[in-house]
Amino acid sequence: MALVVEDGTGKSTAEAYISVTAADAYFVARGNAAWAALATDAKEQALRKGADYLEGQYRERWKGARLTAAQALSWPRYGVVVDGFDVATNAVPVAVANANAEMALRASSGDLLADQGAQVKSETVGPISVTYADGARQGTAYKAIDAMLAAYLSGGAGQIAVVRS
Numbered sequence: 168m169a170l171v172v173e174d175g176t177g178k179s180t181a182e183a184y185i186s187v188t189a190a191d192a193y194f195v196a197r198g199n200a201a202w203a204a205l206a207t208d209a210k211e212q213a214l215r216k217g218a219d220y221l222e223g224q225y226r227e228r229w230k231g232a233r234l235t236a237a238q239a240l241s242w243p244r245y246g247v248v249v250d251g252f253d254v255a256t257n258a259v260p261v262a263v264a265n266a267n268a269e270m271a272l273r274a275s276s277g278d279l280l281a282d283q284g285a286q287v288k289s290e291t292v293g294p295i296s297v298t299y300a301d302g303a304r305q306g307t308a309y310k311a312i313d314a315m316l317a318a319y320l321s322g323g324a325g326q327i328a329v330v331r332s
Contacts, residue, residue: 169211170182170183170186170187170211170214170215171183172184172185172186173238173239173240173242173243173259174259175242175243175255175257175258175259176243176257177233177234177235177237177238177243178238178239178240179237179238179239180239181238181239181240182214182215182218182239183211183214183215183217183218183267183271184218184221184240184242184259184263184264184266184267185214185259185264185265185267185268185271187207187210187211187214189264189268190202190210190214190267190268190271191203191210193265193268194268194272199272201272201275201276202271202272202275205275209275210271210275212274213271213272213274213275214267214268214271216270216271216274216279217266217267217268217269217270217271217272217273217274217279218240218267218270219279220270220274220279221241221263221266221267221270222240222241225241225316225320226241228320228321228322229241229242229244229247229319229320229321230244230246230247230248230249230319230320230321231244231245231246231247231254232244232245232246234256242259242260242263243255243256243257243258243259244256247319249318249319250318254319260319262315262316262318262319263316263319265315266312266315266316269309269311269312269315270309270312273309279307
Protein backbone atom coordinates (compact mmCIF):
# COMPACT_ATOMS: atom_id res chain seq x y z
CA MET A 168 0.00 0.00 0.00
CA ALA A 169 1.36 3.41 -0.95
CA LEU A 170 2.46 5.68 1.88
CA VAL A 171 0.06 8.59 2.54
CA VAL A 172 2.13 11.67 3.42
CA GLU A 173 0.70 14.70 5.24
CA ASP A 174 0.90 17.65 2.85
CA GLY A 175 -0.37 20.41 5.15
CA THR A 176 -4.06 19.90 4.45
CA GLY A 177 -4.79 17.79 7.53
CA LYS A 178 -5.39 14.49 5.73
CA SER A 179 -7.54 12.00 7.61
CA THR A 180 -5.50 9.14 6.12
CA ALA A 181 -1.96 10.51 6.56
CA GLU A 182 0.62 8.01 7.80
CA ALA A 183 3.86 10.01 7.75
CA TYR A 184 5.24 13.55 7.66
CA ILE A 185 7.80 12.90 4.91
CA SER A 186 7.84 10.97 1.65
CA VAL A 187 10.32 8.24 0.77
CA THR A 188 11.81 10.53 -1.90
CA ALA A 189 12.29 13.39 0.57
CA ALA A 190 13.73 11.02 3.20
CA ASP A 191 16.11 9.63 0.57
CA ALA A 192 17.35 13.17 -0.18
CA TYR A 193 17.66 13.95 3.54
CA PHE A 194 19.89 10.92 4.14
CA VAL A 195 21.95 11.35 0.95
CA ALA A 196 22.78 14.89 2.09
CA ARG A 197 24.01 13.42 5.38
CA GLY A 198 26.00 10.57 3.83
CA ASN A 199 23.85 7.85 5.37
CA ALA A 200 24.18 4.63 3.37
CA ALA A 201 22.05 2.47 5.71
CA TRP A 202 18.83 4.15 4.55
CA ALA A 203 19.75 3.78 0.88
CA ALA A 204 20.22 0.03 1.35
CA LEU A 205 16.55 -0.43 2.33
CA ALA A 206 13.88 -1.44 -0.19
CA THR A 207 11.10 1.10 -0.85
CA ASP A 208 8.52 -1.02 1.03
CA ALA A 209 10.81 -1.20 4.06
CA LYS A 210 11.32 2.58 3.93
CA GLU A 211 7.55 3.17 3.84
CA GLN A 212 7.01 0.84 6.80
CA ALA A 213 9.79 2.57 8.73
CA LEU A 214 8.35 6.03 7.98
CA ARG A 215 4.97 4.89 9.33
CA LYS A 216 6.64 3.61 12.49
CA GLY A 217 8.63 6.85 12.83
CA ALA A 218 5.44 8.91 12.58
CA ASP A 219 3.75 6.60 15.09
CA TYR A 220 6.61 7.26 17.50
CA LEU A 221 6.37 11.04 17.06
CA GLU A 222 2.63 10.89 17.66
CA GLY A 223 3.01 8.75 20.75
CA GLN A 224 5.81 10.76 22.30
CA TYR A 225 4.95 14.34 21.34
CA ARG A 226 1.20 14.51 20.61
CA GLU A 227 0.40 16.19 23.94
CA ARG A 228 3.50 18.40 23.92
CA TRP A 229 3.25 20.21 20.57
CA LYS A 230 2.62 23.96 20.65
CA GLY A 231 -0.66 25.20 19.25
CA ALA A 232 -3.64 23.07 18.27
CA ARG A 233 -4.54 20.71 15.44
CA LEU A 234 -6.40 22.26 12.51
CA THR A 235 -9.21 19.70 12.54
CA ALA A 236 -10.39 16.80 14.66
CA ALA A 237 -10.42 14.59 11.56
CA GLN A 238 -6.72 14.87 10.68
CA ALA A 239 -4.77 11.68 11.32
CA LEU A 240 -1.53 13.28 12.54
CA SER A 241 -0.74 16.20 14.85
CA TRP A 242 0.43 18.53 12.06
CA PRO A 243 -0.60 20.87 10.55
CA ARG A 244 -1.36 23.07 13.56
CA TYR A 245 -2.37 26.66 14.25
CA GLY A 246 -1.19 29.01 16.98
CA VAL A 247 2.44 27.91 16.78
CA VAL A 248 5.08 30.63 17.09
CA VAL A 249 8.78 29.81 16.70
CA ASP A 250 11.49 32.46 17.05
CA GLY A 251 8.83 35.17 16.97
CA PHE A 252 7.27 33.99 13.69
CA ASP A 253 3.95 32.25 13.12
CA VAL A 254 4.40 28.75 11.71
CA ALA A 255 2.37 28.21 8.54
CA THR A 256 -0.92 26.42 9.16
CA ASN A 257 -0.83 24.71 5.76
CA ALA A 258 2.48 22.87 6.06
CA VAL A 259 4.47 20.43 8.13
CA PRO A 260 7.60 22.08 9.59
CA VAL A 261 10.84 20.79 8.08
CA ALA A 262 12.08 19.81 11.56
CA VAL A 263 9.04 17.57 12.08
CA ALA A 264 9.50 15.91 8.67
CA ASN A 265 13.22 15.42 9.34
CA ALA A 266 12.49 13.97 12.79
CA ASN A 267 10.11 11.50 11.09
CA ALA A 268 12.97 10.46 8.78
CA GLU A 269 15.39 10.09 11.69
CA MET A 270 12.95 7.96 13.65
CA ALA A 271 12.29 5.86 10.53
CA LEU A 272 15.99 5.10 10.26
CA ARG A 273 15.99 3.96 13.88
CA ALA A 274 12.79 1.95 13.31
CA SER A 275 14.40 0.13 10.38
CA SER A 276 16.74 -1.64 12.80
CA GLY A 277 14.46 -2.32 15.78
CA ASP A 278 11.48 -1.38 17.93
CA LEU A 279 11.24 2.27 18.92
CA LEU A 280 8.89 1.59 21.83
CA ALA A 281 9.65 -1.95 22.91
CA ASP A 282 7.56 -3.51 25.64
CA GLN A 283 9.28 -3.34 29.01
CA GLY A 284 9.22 -5.94 31.72
CA ALA A 285 10.67 -5.90 35.20
CA GLN A 286 13.84 -3.85 35.50
CA VAL A 287 17.01 -5.93 35.83
CA LYS A 288 19.43 -4.51 38.38
CA SER A 289 22.27 -6.99 37.87
CA GLU A 290 23.04 -9.42 35.07
CA THR A 291 25.89 -11.89 34.58
CA VAL A 292 26.67 -13.61 31.29
CA GLY A 293 29.77 -15.77 31.53
CA PRO A 294 32.62 -13.69 32.95
CA ILE A 295 30.84 -10.36 32.27
CA SER A 296 28.71 -8.77 34.96
CA VAL A 297 26.70 -5.53 34.72
CA THR A 298 24.89 -3.73 37.55
CA TYR A 299 22.54 -0.84 36.78
CA ALA A 300 21.83 2.09 39.07
CA ASP A 301 18.56 2.16 40.97
CA GLY A 302 15.98 3.93 38.84
CA ALA A 303 18.01 3.49 35.63
CA ARG A 304 15.95 4.07 32.49
CA GLN A 305 14.90 0.96 30.59
CA GLY A 306 13.93 2.64 27.34
CA THR A 307 15.98 4.61 24.87
CA ALA A 308 15.95 8.41 24.98
CA TYR A 309 16.33 10.00 21.55
CA LYS A 310 17.97 13.28 22.57
CA ALA A 311 18.80 14.29 18.97
CA ILE A 312 15.09 14.11 18.11
CA ASP A 313 14.15 16.07 21.23
CA ALA A 314 16.64 18.75 20.17
CA MET A 315 15.31 18.86 16.59
CA LEU A 316 11.76 19.39 17.84
CA ALA A 317 12.41 21.60 20.88
CA ALA A 318 11.19 24.82 19.22
CA TYR A 319 7.85 23.18 18.40
CA LEU A 320 7.20 21.77 21.85
CA SER A 321 5.46 23.48 24.74
CA GLY A 322 7.94 24.69 27.35
CA GLY A 323 10.89 24.83 24.92
CA ALA A 324 14.14 22.95 25.25
CA GLY A 325 14.78 21.67 28.74
CA GLN A 326 12.11 23.86 30.28
CA ILE A 327 9.14 22.79 32.32
CA ALA A 328 5.80 24.24 31.27
CA VAL A 329 4.08 26.12 34.10
CA VAL A 330 0.29 26.21 34.20
CA ARG A 331 -1.51 28.53 36.59
CA SER A 332 -5.01 27.71 37.73
